[in-house]
Amino acid sequence: MKTETHLVPEEVIPIRLQEYxxxxxxxxxxxxxxxxALKKRxxxxxxxxxxxxTMITGGENIRLEVPPAKATNKKLVFPLEVLFEDEHLALVYKPAGIVVSGNSFKTLANALPQNLRPSKLPDAATPRPVHRLDLATTxxxxxxxxxxAIRALNKLFEDKQVEKTYYAVCIAxxxxxxxxxxxxxxxSxxxxxxxxxxxxxERFGYLNLVELKxxxxxxHQLRKHLSGLGNPILGDKEYGLEGLILKGKGLYLHAGSLRFEHxxxxxxxxxxxxxxxxxRKIFGPVQETSLGSNEG
Known part of the structure; x- marks a missing residue:
């Protein structure tokens, strides 16, 4: 049984437990x-x-008790390209066709431990994704x-300190x-x-290589925004225009870069x-000046 306790300071502005x-x-x-954790009691x-x-008003003793996980030797063998890794964090390439996390066995989260080096730091944990990409997004x-690191990275995303750049092929x-x-x-x-x-x-009028920030x-923000603009992403079966949905090639949406301070x-x-x-089959080689550089 994993147990953690937390004593709430006496002087706390009343706040719901899900926030505190x-x-x-x-x-x-x-x-x-x-x-x-709350749902599982x-x-x-x-x-x-x-x-x-549950309202927190000050002085409460909050206790977490996690029952032991069921023993399993089953490991997901799914090679991932590791783009950067140190003792704190890692950036990997997500291919299309695998969910980031969830209840299924085949998730990128389950593949991480087999692809990354265990951290040697005292608070080493099972590697965990700190944001999402759709099933079809690469x-x-x-x-x-x-x-x-997991807490610090989540804070970076909450504070909008991570600059994300996507690339999509949009029609019309x-x-x-x-x-x-x-x-x-x-x-908003x-x-x-x-x-x-x-x-x-001939079919779509125009195909556009679009940089998205x-x-x-x-x-589904990017997919919904571009569809609402009248320029849905090529291959988007959910938000595409009737009669103009490319099938069998997947979604043309790619998470191309992440920039943040370690x-x-x-x-x-x-x-x-x-x-x-x-x-690249549509546009050929794209100039680096268009996509930016890898300089930090």
Missing amino acids: GVGIFREFPTKSALKK YITVNGKPGSTA GILLAGKTGS EMFSFGNISTPVDGK ALTEYRVLEKVTS PQTGRR PFTGKNLNIQTDLPKKF
């Missing part, structure tokens, strides 16, 4: 992980089961290798650059875009990857 509890337990450092407040609605994924004629600020699922959302190259297409992280070394990391081959 983020980051207080090594085993469940993120908001989503905390909600799962792993957390008690003054000896009583806690919930997302590109760079960031993972933490220690409890403190579109403006050279702009901002899309249409709300997504009732929440902002995407900056610019067209890097375009080619004519999301300033918020809503679910939370422990202070080094400016700017990790980039080449465009997938299916992009």
Whole structure:
């Protein structure tokens, strides 16, 4: 049984447990992980089961008890390209067709331990992704290798200190650059875009190579924003235009770069990857000046 306890200071502004509890337990450092722990009744407040609605007012004893995991020798053998790795974190290349995490066995999260070196730091943990990419999206994924790194990286994303750049192939004629600020699922959302190259297409009118910089992280934000603009991403079966959906080639959306300051070394990391081959088949070799550089 894994056990952690936390004593709430007496002078605390009343706050829900689902907000206060983020980051207080090594085993469940993120908001989503905390909600799962509460749902599984792993957390008690003054000896009583806690919930997302439990109010914290000061002086409470919050206790986490996680039952032992069922022993299993089953490991996911799924080779991943490691783009950067140190004792704290790693960046890997996510191919299309694998989910980042979830209840299934074949997840990128389950593949991480077999692809990364175990951290030698005192708070070493099972490597864990700290953000999401859709099933069909390719590109760079960031993972933490220690409890403190997972918490610090989540904080970077919450504070919008991670610069994400995506590349997509969009259909139809579109403006050279702009901002899309249409709300997504009732929440504010902002995407900056610019067209890097375009080619004519008999079926789609134009195919555009578009650089995308999301300033918020809503679910399916890029796909919904571009579809709402009238320029859906090529291969998008969910948000594409009827009669103009390319089938059998996958989604033309690629997480091309991540830029952030390493939370422990202070080094400016700017990790980039080449465009997938299916992009280059449409546009040919793309100039580095268009995609930026790897200088940190």
